[in-house]
Amino acid sequence: MAGPPPVTVRRRPTVAELAAGLKSGDRAALARAITLIESTHPDHRKEAHALLQLVLSGTGQAHRIGITGVPGVGKSTAIEAFGCYLTARGHRVAVLAVDPSSSRSGGSILGDKTRMEQLSADPNAFIRPSPSAGTLGGVARATRETMLLCEAAGYDVILVETVGVGQSETVVAQMVDVFLVLMLPGAGDELQGLKKGILELADVIAVNKADGDNLLRAESAARSYRSALHIMTPSASVWQPEVLCMSAVTGNGLDKLWDTLQAHHQALDANGELTEKRQKQRLRWMWAMVESRLQEELRAHPRVRGMMAELERAVHDGDLNPSTASDQILNAFRVED
Numbered sequence: 001m002a003g004p005p006p007v008t009v010r011r012r013p014t015v016a017e018l019a020a021g022l023k024s025g026d027r028a029a030l031a032r033a034i035t036l037i038e039s040t041h042p043d044h045r046k047e048a049h050a051l052l053q054l055v056l057s058g059t060g061q062a063h064r065i066g067i068t069g070v071p072g073v074g075k076s077t078a079i080e081a082f083g084c085y086l087t088a089r090g091h092r093v094a095v096l097a098v099d100p101s102s103s104r105s106g107g108s109i110l111g112d113k114t115r116m117e118q119l120s121a122d123p124n125a126f127i128r129p130s131p132s133a134g135t136l137g138g139v140a141r142a143t144r145e146t147m148l149l150c151e152a153a154g155y156d157v158i159l160v161e162t163v164g165v166g167q168s169e170t171v172v173a174q175m176v177d178v179f180l181v182l183m184l185p186g187a188g189d190e191l192q193g194l195k196k197g198i199l200e201l202a203d204v205i206a207v208n209k210a211d212g213d214n215l216l217r218a219e220s221a222a223r224s225y226r227s228a229l230h231i232m233t234p235s236a237s238v239w240q241p242e243v244l245c246m247s248a249v250t251g252n253g254l255d256k257l258w259d260t261l262q263a264h265h266q267a268l269d270a271n272g273e274l275t276e277k278r279q280k281q282r283l284r285w286m287w288a289m290v291e292s293r294l295q296e297e298l299r300a301h302p303r304v305r306g307m308m309a310e311l312e313r314a315v316h317d318g319d320l321n322p323s324t325a326s327d328q329i330l331n332a333f334r335v336e337d
């Protein structure tokens with residue numbers, strides 16, 4: 001007679017178990033590891049740090065690609081098409097998102113699995129919606145660490161999508177090797193409405209929806225972007241930004257897109273720029289985290305909190321100069337208890 005079914009003890013996996021699960025490519029372990037690094041609970045942060053350190057040697061081998069574009073440009077359609085294109089060629093693709101608006105609106109408009117039905121069913125793809133960690137800094141931290149976990153789990157292409165609200169493009173550009181900007185056909189209006197600075201961030205511009213009636217308009221848009229890029233000061237890099245046309249719906253241009261992204265990677269890798277870029281990114285991230293944590297600690301400090309209202313009032317009303325007030329705040333923070 002069969003005995004009672006075995007009782008499964010649901011205990012949290014240890015950091016070492018998570019690391020081992022990750023390295024073996026176990027998706028459940030990856031999902032749990034991401035939940036851990038998304039948590040802001042101090043105990044979880046400690047475990048997350050230990051986990052990241054354990055898997056560190058298995059990270060860094062992926063091609064990290066940032067993608068942005070206005071809503072409606074075709075980001076999710078393009079990521080689905082491009083992701084499937086890559087998995088069909090033997091790649092393992094992780095899709096992450098940075099959407100700081102998701103915590104405010106209560107729902108992420110990026111990385112939503114329902115938007116990428118085919119890719120989310122693909123065993124060689126992993127899609128994770130934007131963390132809802134609140135601030136852009138918090139979301140970016142979690143996404144960057146998630147990228148490292150995905151690399152440790154063997155994903156060799158990481159696509160990081162951003163909706164481009166405020167500073168999020170810059171933040172994504174600072175965590176990837178290459179930044180792809182999707183544009184719509186119809187250059188005249190598009191160039192007018194271009195967010196300041198986006199062309200400076202772009203390594204590759206792809207004019208999407210280059211199909212059907214839009215084909216000629218897409219080509220003319222591509223020409224406008226080429227000349228706009230041309231008049232910009234050339235960067236010191238070995239890479240000059242490229243402009244191409246594509247259609248996420250027909251798949252035309254995906255070959256060219258992948259070739260271009262690879263050419264970028266090879267060019268930067270060949271002269272050491274890629275290594276240098278990542279070194280700089282890591283240092284920048286470290287200091288960004290120091291600064292944001294210092295600020296959190298400062299604002300949470302009991303003595304600082306106690307004096308904040310009165311100091312803010314005095315500075316606001318012009319009774320106290322901001323320099324003196326800032327001295328007082330920092331002194332209150334520095335004094336040992």
Ligand code: GDP
Pocket residue numbers: 069070071072073074075076077078208209210211246247248249250
């Ligand atoms: P997102 O907001 O940037 O993620 O844009 P979506 O991927 O949701 O696409 C917005 C709309 O554009 C949808 O109706 C898509 O079907 C359509 N679309 C996306 N890519 C293409 C394309 O290459 N060609 C055409 N004709 N339509 C596209």
